[in-house]
Structure formats: structure tokens, C-alpha cells
Amino acid sequence: MVLVEQSLNGFQFGLLLFLLAAGLTLVFGIMDFVNLAHGSLYMMGAYFAATFTAWTGSFILGVLLALGATLLLGIVLEFVALRHLYGRDHLDQVLATFGLILFFNDAVRLIWGPAGLALPLPAWLTVPVQIIPGVYYPAYRLSIIIVALAVAALLYVVVMRTKIGMLIRAGASNREMIGALGINIKLLFTLVFGLGAALAGLAGLMQAPILTVQIGMGENILILAFVIIVIGGIGSIRGAFLAAIFVGMIDTLGRAFLPDLLRMVLSSAAASTAAPALSSMLIYLLMAIVLVVRPEGLFPAAKR
Amino acid sequence: MKLQINTSNVVVALVAAGLLLLPLYSQLTGNIFILTLFTRIIIFALAAASLNLIMGYGGMMSFGHAAYLGIGGYAVGILAFEGIGSGFIQWPVALVASALYALVIGALSLRTRGVYFIMITLAFAQMAYYIASGMSRYGGDDGLTIYKRSNFGGLIDLSNRVQFYYLCLGCLFGGIYLIWRIINSRFGLVVQGIRSNEQRMQAIGYHANRYRLVCFVISGTICGLAGALLANNTDFISPAGMYWTRSGELMVMVVFGGMGSLFGPVIGTIFFLLLEELLSQFTEYWALIMGPLLLLIVLFARGGIMGLLGRFNRG
Numbered sequence: 174m175v176l177v178e179q180s181l182n183g184f185q186f187g188l189l190l191f192l193l194a195a196g197l198t199l200v201f202g203i204m205d206f207v208n209l210a211h212g213s214l215y216m217m218g219a220y221f222a223a224t225f226t227a228w229t230g231s232f233i234l235g236v237l238l239a240l241g242a243t244l245l246l247g248i249v250l251e252f253v254a255l256r257h258l259y260g261r262d263h264l265d266q267v268l269a270t271f272g273l274i275l276f277f278n279d280a281v282r283l284i285w286g287p288a289g290l291a292l293p294l295p296a297w298l299t300v301p302v303q304i305i306p307g308v309y310y311p312a313y314r315l316s317i318i319i320v321a322l323a324v325a326a327l328l329y330v331v332v333m334r335t336k337i338g339m340l341i342r343a344g345a346s347n348r349e350m351i352g353a354l355g356i357n358i359k360l361l362f363t364l365v366f367g368l369g370a371a372l373a374g375l376a377g378l379m380q381a382p383i384l385t386v387q388i389g390m391g392e393n394i395l396i397l398a399f400v401i402i403v404i405g406g407i408g409s410i411r412g413a414f415l416a417a418i419f420v421g422m423i424d425t426l427g428r429a430f431l432p433d434l435l436r437m438v439l440s441s442a443a444a445s446t447a448a449p450a451l452s453s454m455l456i457y458l459l460m461a462i463v464l465v466v467r468p469e470g471l472f473p474a475a476k477r
Numbered sequence: 478m479k480l481q482i483n484t485s486n487v488v489v490a491l492v493a494a495g496l497l498l499l500p501l502y503s504q505l506t507g508n509i510f511i512l513t514l515f516t517r518i519i520i521f522a523l524a525a526a527s528l529n530l531i532m533g534y535g536g537m538m539s540f541g542h543a544a545y546l547g548i549g550g551y552a553v554g555i556l557a558f559e560g561i562g563s564g565f566i567q568w569p570v571a572l573v574a575s576a577l578y579a580l581v582i583g584a585l586s587l588r589t590r591g592v593y594f595i596m597i598t599l600a601f602a603q604m605a606y607y608i609a610s611g612m613s614r615y616g617g618d619d620g621l622t623i624y625k626r627s628n629f630g631g632l633i634d635l636s637n638r639v640q641f642y643y644l645c646l647g648c649l650f651g652g653i654y655l656i657w658r659i660i661n662s663r664f665g666l667v668v669q670g671i672r673s674n675e676q677r678m679q680a681i682g683y684h685a686n687r688y689r690l691v692c693f694v695i696s697g698t699i700c701g702l703a704g705a706l707l708a709n710n711t712d713f714i715s716p717a718g719m720y721w722t723r724s725g726e727l728m729v730m731v732v733f734g735g736m737g738s739l740f741g742p743v744i745g746t747i748f749f750l751l752l753e754e755l756l757s758q759f760t761e762y763w764a765l766i767m768g769p770l771l772l773l774i775v776l777f778a779r780g781g782i783m784g785l786l787g788r789f790n791r792g
Contacts, residue, residue: 201592261775263538267540271725272775276764276765279764400596460600465588
């Protein structure tokens with residue numbers, strides 16, 4: 174029973190990671206832009222949600238407002254600063270967006286203070302739901318799975334089946350050419366960046382009620398998202414999806430079961446400190462193996 | 478290399494002379510703070526110089542250099558904790574451990590290029606960070622206090638501020654001399670050739686990745702030395718000092734000063750850490766200014782401070 178619950182937790186965490194990684198890999202695949210500040214957008218999504226929920230008194234309203242605010246923030250960010258960095262060295266992009274992380278962390282500390290915030294759930298999301306006879310699962314985590322799956326499906330339909338998705342894919346394979354064909358490529362880039370920001374914000378605000386909303390929350394998870402897009406192959410949404418589920422599962426199951434496994438060989442105190450470190454390491458070990466076997470990731474996007 | 482008198486060389490000479498004379502100034506004015514501040518700056522300058530070797534000359538954008546600071550530091554801290562206080566054991570262990578880590582990480586990471594390489598080195602450094610937080614015997618997340626600095630017999634006393642300062646400065650100048658010798662050697666020229674055109678160097682018959690790997694290991698070892706110095710300086714080592722933002726800061730120092738310029742990382746480190754010190758005296762929220770400043774420097778001042786000086790020179 175614990176196994177079912179923890180597997181679902183892993184799946185749910187993997188889906189959240191996918192939302193974050195999808196934006197990162199879209200922006201990278203299309204604009205060839207490395208965005209470290211993606212984790213800051215995740216954090217801002219959570220802060221916006223906590224604030225707007227407190228203002229409006231409604232969880233749903235707060236979440237919707239927060240989504241809009243993160244989308245807007247992403248568009249403003251792209252318009253003011255980041256669009257000048259397209260076509261520059263990856264190192265320049267890494268450094269500039271590193272500067273943005275410093276800025277966002279201190280801006281949040283200035284506005285909301287150093288202590289974390291809580292995002293309380295409405296009562297109807299806190300009840301446990303019986304998923305299979307005898308197994309109960311929190312309604313909120315279940316709703317995360319449903320929302321994230323729906324968004325993933327929507328993303329698939331938008332990218333693969335619509336005109337705008339066709340332009341996005343065309344932009345990924347040859348930027349200059351679709352510009353020459355008369356497509357407003359700047360607008361397209363802004364749109365994609367805004368979409369990525371909104372996805373990151375969504376992941377942040379959905380995670381917020383489970384963990385606390387705090388400064389630096391986006392940084393750890395950003396590294397995980399990087400690992401995912403490296404494993405999945407940069408620019409590949411399908412790769413990001415599979416790698417995200419995989420990483421989410423390993424991380425969660427490792428955290429849940431490693432302490433008990435280690436206790437068989439180690440003293441209980443040593444096991445409980447070593448286990449979280451070991452399960453965090455498992456993911457990087459996985460990445461190292463993938464890189465040794467396939468340096469381009471499991472599902473590399475089509476060569477340019 | 479012919480010595481020329483131009484703006485950047487004059488600035489470098491002035492900075493070097495200033496660093497040499499700083500303890501004198503500190504003694505005369507009784508300003509101890511400036512001595513401890515600059516000891517820290519010099520140690521980070523050594524780390525930045527080592528990063529510059531692979532970033533500026535080797536074209537390898539490592540985003541995981543904080544790991545070596547941690548490994549060098551933990552080598553000193555763990556040995557001190559286990560009762561081995563001699564620097565003649567601690568420091569070689571720190572260097573060898575950093576070199577071995579660099580060898581393994583480098584062999585894996587160098588299979589990739591460009592942005593993959595940036596992310597891989599970042600991810601491995603995070604792994605080292607998690608290992609450090611998992612070491613419950615050595616303080617885990619809370620870190621490890623080093624009660625006694627490395628003991629070098631009667632040779633040098635690390636607890637003496639001035640002696641320690643000159644030791645750090647000696648390591649920095651020694652490190653830069655070593656890097657200067659490397660980049661002007663046949664080996665260094667091959668590495669720089671690989672950065673410019675890997676295919677051509679391969680075609681001539683050089684095994685590009687072996688050269689890269691050796692360069693990567695040298696850089697990691699020098700940075701491990703900086704880690705051993707840093708642990709002695711703070712008398713404390715914790716996983717927080719290996720967090721990935723520290724790697725980012727090292728990159729910023731290199732780029733501020735000017736990537737691929739021998740003395741650039743030193744200038745960049747002085748600039749970055751002094752600015753941080755000044756801003757944090759002025760406001761608690763110093764990163765609100767530092768962050769956008771970094772963005773502006775990347776956008777408008779390519780080549781860093783040394784690049785600007787060079788431009789001034791050409792008139």
C-alpha cells in the first residue's frame with residue numbers, strides 16, 4: 174500500500190518536474206537560450222499564488238491570477254532583458270540569468286520578507302480520496318496529477334496540431350528561414366518565453382501547498398530540471414516528459430525506501446542522514462550513465 | 478613574450494605591488510579588517526585563476542568549480558577532525574583528492590560539449606554538495622569547525638595573520654606563474670588550438686580529449702589548493718560553500734576581470750568582492766544592485782575589465 178502511494182507521489186513529482194523542464198527545453202530548443210532564471214519564475218509563481226489567494230480569499234481565483242502574473246512577468250522579462258541575449262554565447266546567457274537569480278531572490282526578500290509563506294488549501298482539496306479499495310490518496314496530490322497531465326496533453330496538441338505549434342517547431346529547426354518567410358519571429362519568441370514562464374509558475378504554485386513558499390525554492394528544482402533535459406535530450410519535449418517521470422520516481426522512491434534498506438547494513442542514525450544524500454545522488458548517477466552511453470541524451474531533438 | 482608598457486600592464490603591476498604592500502598598510506593604520514578581507518579575496522582569486530585556465534584558454538565552461546573548494550577544504554577539515562594536524566599531510570591529500578575528482582568528472586563530462594558540459598559539471602558539483610551534506614560524522618548540513626589550522630612545524634605559522642596572508646599571496650602568484658608557463662608551453666598551445674578548432678587539431682593528430690582532460694585536472698587541483706587555504710582562513714567548512722551559486726560567483730569573477738587574460742581573474746575577484754562588501758555596507762539587499770549590474774556587464778562590456786583597459790590602450 175505504501176508502495177502504491179509512494180509511486181503516485183513519484184509520478185506526481187515527475188509531472189511537476191515536467192512542467193518546469195518543458196518550458197526550459199522549449200526555450201532552449203527554439204531560441205537556443207539557457208535560462209537559469211527559470212527557477213526564479215517557479216518561485217515567483219508560488220509567491221504570487223500565496224499573495225493573491227490571501228487577497229481574494231479564494232484558492233482558485235488566486236491561482237488563476239498568479240498564472241496570469243507569471244505569464245506577464247515572463248513576457249516583461251523577455252522584452253526588457255533577455256531578447257538582447259539571443260545569439261550570444263551560452264556563457265553570457267548563463268551569467269546574465271545568474272544575475273537575474275540574485276536579483277529575484279533579494280527582491281522577494283525585500284517584498285515578502287525572509288520568512289517563508291504558506292499557501293493553505295481549501296477544505297475540499299484536503300480530504301483523502303479512495304483510489305483503489307483500501308488505498309487512500311490526498312485529493313490535492315491527485316488534482317496535481319490530473320492538472321499536470323491535462324497541461325501536458327494540451328502542450329502536445331498545441332505543439333503538434335496547431336498553426337502556432339507548427340511555427341514553434343519550424344522555429345526550432347531553422348530560425349532564419351521562418352523569419353525570411355514573413356513570420357514575426359520576435360513575437361513568436363516572446364510568446365514561447367511567456368508560455369515557458371507560465372508553465373514554471375504553474376509548477377511552483379502547485380508545489381507551494383505541499384512545501385513552504387520560500388526564497389531559493391526554485392534553485393534545487395532547477396538543477397533537477399537541467400538534469401532532466403540533459404537525460405531526455407535538449408529540445409525534446411517527449412524526452413523531457415519521460416526523463417521527468419523517471420527522475421521523479423527515483424527521487425521519491427529513493428527517499429521513501431532507502432532509509433529502511435540502509436538500516437539493514439548501517440546504524441539507524443547513520444542511515445537516516447546518508448539516505449537522502451544517496452537518493453539525491455542516484456539521479457546524478459543515472460545522468461552520468463546516460464551520458465556515457467548516449468552523450469546527446471536519450472531522445473535528442475532533430476539535428477539542425 | 479615581450480614585456481610592453483601599456484595601460485593593462487601598468488594596472489596589473491600596480492595591483493600586484495598593492496597586494497604585496499597591503500600588510501604594511503594594515504600594520505601602520507591598525508586596520509586588521511582590510512587584511513582579512515584581502516586574504517579572502519586572494520584565495521578566491523586563485524580559484525578564479527584556475528577556472529580561467531579551462532574557461533579562457535581551454536574553452537571548457539565549468540559550472541562546478543565550487544566542488545573543488547569544498548573537496549580541498551573538507552580534506553583539511555576531516556584530517557584535522559581525525560587528529561592529523563600536519564599540513565604536510567593535509568595539503569597533499571587535498572590536492573590529490575581534487576585531482577582524482579577532476580579526473581573522474583572530467584572523463585565523464587568531456588564526452589559532451591557546449592551547454593551540455595555546463596550543465597553536467599553543474600550537476601556533478603551538486604552531487605558533491607549532497608555527499609558533503611550526507612556526511613553525518615563530519616557535521617552534515619551544519620558543517621565542521623576546524624579548531625586548529627594546518628600545522629607546518631616551525632616553517633610557517635598559519636594563525637599569524639600576516640604570515641597567512643603572504644602564504645596565500647605566494648600561492649596566488651605561484652599559481653598564476655604556473656598557468657603562464659602552461660599556456661605558453663607546447664601543451665598549452667595545443668589546448669588553445671583545440672579551443673579554436675577541434676577538428677583541425679584532431680586531423681593533425683592530437684587526441685583532443687586527452688589534452689582537455691589533463692588541463693581540466695590541473696585546473697581542479699589548483700582550485701583544490703584554494704579550498705585548503707579557504708578552510709584555514711575561515712576555520713570552518715560546510716556544504717553551503719559548495720552550493721552551485723558559489724560556482725556561479727567564480728564564473729562571474731572570471732568574466733568581470735576578462736576571460737582568457739592571465740591576470741584578469743585577480744582584477745575581477747577584487748572588483749566583485751570589494752563591490753559586494755561596499756554594497757552590503759550600504760544596503761542589506763546588495764544583490765538587487767549586483768544582479769542587474771551583472772546583466773549590464775554581460776550585455777555591454779564584453780572582455781571584462783581587462784578588455785576595457787585593452788580598448789583604452791588601442792585608443
